[in-house]
Amino acid sequence: MNRRKTPSKEKILAILKSQGDAISHETITNQITDINRATIYRILNQFCEDGIAHRIIAENGKQFFALCKTCEVEEHHHNHLHFQCNTCEKVECFESEINISLPEGYAIENFNGLINGYCNTCAPA
Amino acid sequence: MNRRKTPSKEKILAILKSQGDAISHETITNQITDINRATIYRILNQFCEDGIAHRIIAENGKQFFALCKTCEVEEHHHNHLHFQCNTCEKVECFESEINISLPEGYAIENFNGLINGYCNTCAPA
DNA sequence: GTATTATTGCAACATAGTCGCAATAGTATT
């Protein structure tokens, strides 16, 4: 299954790049009207498979996607934390990696860590 | 809104107690047939509101619920990690709390951390 | 230019969870 370069993929990639935060499928459809729902989902899934983006599961179960900026190609891990603001609902990646230690005999494959709270613009004084 | 003690709540609480792991709505309906879907959801939500249980969001967006064993009543926090096995799909609570440091001006309200991988019985040798 | 097959759009589907409403059943008061 070789990947092909298509306008749809480039548009979605451009949106992901332009956005500092992690974005949901909804955010993308708000900016693109000429690409089918299913296609967007398929492209996002493909990006995740290919290590171009990573997926974050929000508190409500919704998926968010962010470009893998800090991920080395050789060592692809995502054990950094994410933050979602309860007010403005934006999702950010936090830089700092967290240390995960597992019990004997356990093996890690992926980590999804999400903090919910209020960001610096939405936090009550 | 005062809470009332009902057979439905007691049954679900009993299941949560009997289960060592965090369980999904599905697991409950497999063990109870005479309680309505919607009722189970409502009771689980109520348990979360009341601090009796906490909610874990799995990789696929599904909700899991676990009794709050280690949570002090006064200081109710859930910044411990959870683990879901990709093979047997069970969800466990890990004891160790993790340290979360936020950027200036941010406030935390909740944390949901899930490790995906293979548990000690399912891990490949 | 042609053949191959990845990608797309469409529609239908799947699943998880929620909500409004009327009926039922805890709880407190008398």
Add this chain to the structure above:
DNA sequence: AATACTATTGCGACTATGTTGCAATAATAC
């Protein structure tokens, strides 16, 4: 024990998010 109050339940319908099968289209290699 009967009554009033209202939390809870069951039912059905609904919403939202994401997936899938299939035929048509288009990117790539030759």
